[in-house]
Amino acid sequence: DGGITQSPKYLFRKEGQNVTLSCEQNLNHDAMYWYRQDPGQGLRLIYYSQIVNDFQKGDIAEGYSVSREKKESFPLTVTSAQKNPTAFYLCASSLTGERQPQHFGDGTRLSIL
């Protein structure tokens, strides 16, 4: 879906460094999500936000932080507390309400230097 843009495509983190992954959408969706994808595993929910200035922890929030200051943007910070950050990170958005399909960005692949 061209309406969700993630950047950068590839990111490298040094030990002890925080890094921020960008996610922008122009679909006018209220809800946004961050998932982590590891090889051979499904997508696991890190954080989600149903509305501006509000967000909730998902299943694996430890070592991550988010903000939702604008409807279009939902950046994810991978902090130094996340000891195993190497993964493929996917951002998604949807309309609010039950049973709304989620649409994904192209992802950011994060690796440790």
Place this chain on the structure above:
Amino acid sequence: GENVEQHPSTLSVQEGDSAVIKCTYSDSASNYFPWYKQELGKRPQLIIDIRSNVGEKKDQRIAVTLNKTAKHFSLHITETQPEDSAVYFCAAYNEKLTFGTGTRLTIIP
């Protein structure tokens, strides 16, 4: 919380044959079940979904069936083509989506 199991983890079928991927879920309150296709290095794309008040849904060569009593749902792809090769994920929704671990489908020409 919800737990979604997906089988098989890998599946190879001859071009033109059918492929079936099965998922089970644990939370009877889950009420929406999407299927995503992910090609290598690309974003997951929604290919079909079904709501809990429906037993079956078809879209051309793709169909999904849902058995609420048994808490399982399946993806059926008929007349498979090489471009169907990808990883397929099922998911169940109850306040949030919980994904299965994926099935790598390979279509053999």
